[in-house]
Amino acid sequence: MSDLLKSTCEPCRGGIPPLEDPAIAELLREVPGWRVVEVDGVKRLEREFRFDSFRAAVGFAVQAGMVAEREDHHPDLHVGWGKVRVEIWTHAISGLHRNDFILAAKVSAIEPKPRPS
DSSP states (O other): OHHHHHOOOOOOOSOSOOOOHHHHHHHHTTSTTOEEEEETTEEEEEEEEEOSSHHHHHHHHHHHHHHHHHHTOOOEEEEETTEEEEEEOBGGGTBOOHHHHHHHHHHHHTSOOOOOO
Protein backbone atom coordinates (compact mmCIF):
# COMPACT_ATOMS: atom_id res chain seq x y z
CA MET A 1 0.00 0.00 0.00
CA SER A 2 2.98 2.33 0.47
CA ASP A 3 3.25 3.35 -3.21
CA LEU A 4 -0.38 4.40 -3.20
CA LEU A 5 0.04 6.23 0.10
CA LYS A 6 2.97 8.19 -1.33
CA SER A 7 1.01 9.13 -4.46
CA THR A 8 -1.43 11.98 -4.91
CA CYS A 9 -4.58 12.04 -6.96
CA GLU A 10 -4.21 13.72 -10.33
CA PRO A 11 -7.06 15.63 -11.97
CA CYS A 12 -9.13 13.39 -14.24
CA ARG A 13 -11.45 15.34 -16.51
CA GLY A 14 -12.60 12.36 -18.52
CA GLY A 15 -11.80 11.30 -22.03
CA ILE A 16 -9.89 8.23 -20.89
CA PRO A 17 -11.23 4.72 -20.40
CA PRO A 18 -11.74 3.33 -16.90
CA LEU A 19 -9.28 0.71 -15.67
CA GLU A 20 -9.76 -2.78 -17.04
CA ASP A 21 -10.14 -5.89 -14.87
CA PRO A 22 -6.44 -6.96 -14.83
CA ALA A 23 -5.30 -3.50 -13.66
CA ILE A 24 -8.13 -3.38 -11.11
CA ALA A 25 -7.15 -6.80 -9.73
CA GLU A 26 -3.51 -5.72 -9.39
CA LEU A 27 -4.36 -2.48 -7.57
CA LEU A 28 -7.00 -4.17 -5.40
CA ARG A 29 -4.26 -6.30 -3.85
CA GLU A 30 -2.74 -3.06 -2.53
CA VAL A 31 -5.88 -2.03 -0.61
CA PRO A 32 -6.85 -4.89 1.72
CA GLY A 33 -10.45 -4.89 2.89
CA TRP A 34 -11.79 -3.09 -0.20
CA ARG A 35 -13.89 -4.79 -2.81
CA VAL A 36 -15.15 -3.93 -6.27
CA VAL A 37 -18.90 -3.60 -6.67
CA GLU A 38 -20.89 -2.67 -9.72
CA VAL A 39 -23.80 -0.24 -9.47
CA ASP A 40 -25.80 0.59 -12.58
CA GLY A 41 -22.96 -0.77 -14.72
CA VAL A 42 -20.29 1.36 -13.01
CA LYS A 43 -17.48 -0.31 -11.05
CA ARG A 44 -16.70 1.20 -7.65
CA LEU A 45 -14.50 0.49 -4.68
CA GLU A 46 -16.39 -0.13 -1.45
CA ARG A 47 -15.46 -0.82 2.13
CA GLU A 48 -17.33 -0.72 5.42
CA PHE A 49 -15.46 0.40 8.52
CA ARG A 50 -16.83 -0.62 11.96
CA PHE A 51 -16.66 1.40 15.18
CA ASP A 52 -17.88 1.06 18.75
CA SER A 53 -20.07 4.18 18.67
CA PHE A 54 -21.83 6.67 16.44
CA ARG A 55 -19.39 9.35 17.58
CA ALA A 56 -16.41 7.27 16.43
CA ALA A 57 -18.07 6.62 13.06
CA VAL A 58 -18.77 10.33 12.54
CA GLY A 59 -15.22 11.20 13.58
CA PHE A 60 -13.84 8.77 11.02
CA ALA A 61 -16.15 10.17 8.33
CA VAL A 62 -14.87 13.68 9.08
CA GLN A 63 -11.25 12.50 8.83
CA ALA A 64 -11.99 10.69 5.56
CA GLY A 65 -13.60 13.88 4.27
CA MET A 66 -10.50 15.89 5.10
CA VAL A 67 -8.31 13.38 3.25
CA ALA A 68 -10.69 13.58 0.28
CA GLU A 69 -10.49 17.37 0.27
CA ARG A 70 -6.67 17.28 0.29
CA GLU A 71 -6.72 14.86 -2.64
CA ASP A 72 -9.56 16.74 -4.40
CA HIS A 73 -11.26 13.37 -4.93
CA HIS A 74 -14.53 12.87 -3.13
CA PRO A 75 -16.09 9.53 -2.10
CA ASP A 76 -19.62 8.82 -1.04
CA LEU A 77 -19.69 8.37 2.74
CA HIS A 78 -22.63 6.55 4.33
CA VAL A 79 -22.61 7.00 8.11
CA GLY A 80 -24.65 4.93 10.54
CA TRP A 81 -24.36 3.84 14.15
CA GLY A 82 -20.96 2.21 14.48
CA LYS A 83 -20.21 2.06 10.77
CA VAL A 84 -19.13 4.05 7.74
CA ARG A 85 -19.46 2.65 4.24
CA VAL A 86 -17.15 4.35 1.75
CA GLU A 87 -17.74 4.21 -2.01
CA ILE A 88 -15.13 5.53 -4.42
CA TRP A 89 -15.17 5.83 -8.20
CA THR A 90 -14.29 8.41 -10.80
CA HIS A 91 -17.47 10.04 -12.06
CA ALA A 92 -15.76 11.65 -15.08
CA ILE A 93 -14.99 8.23 -16.58
CA SER A 94 -17.88 6.25 -15.05
CA GLY A 95 -15.54 3.71 -13.51
CA LEU A 96 -12.30 3.12 -11.68
CA HIS A 97 -9.08 5.11 -12.04
CA ARG A 98 -5.78 4.83 -10.15
CA ASN A 99 -6.93 7.85 -8.10
CA ASP A 100 -9.64 5.71 -6.55
CA PHE A 101 -7.08 3.27 -5.20
CA ILE A 102 -4.89 6.12 -3.91
CA LEU A 103 -7.83 7.51 -1.97
CA ALA A 104 -8.80 4.04 -0.70
CA ALA A 105 -5.27 3.52 0.64
CA LYS A 106 -5.29 6.90 2.37
CA VAL A 107 -8.72 6.35 3.90
CA SER A 108 -7.59 2.93 5.16
CA ALA A 109 -4.55 4.53 6.75
CA ILE A 110 -6.73 6.68 9.05
CA GLU A 111 -8.72 3.71 10.35
CA PRO A 112 -8.34 3.64 14.12
CA LYS A 113 -6.54 0.62 15.45
CA PRO A 114 -8.48 -1.67 17.80
CA ARG A 115 -8.15 -0.78 21.48
CA PRO A 116 -6.15 -3.21 23.59
CA SER A 117 -8.31 -5.34 25.90
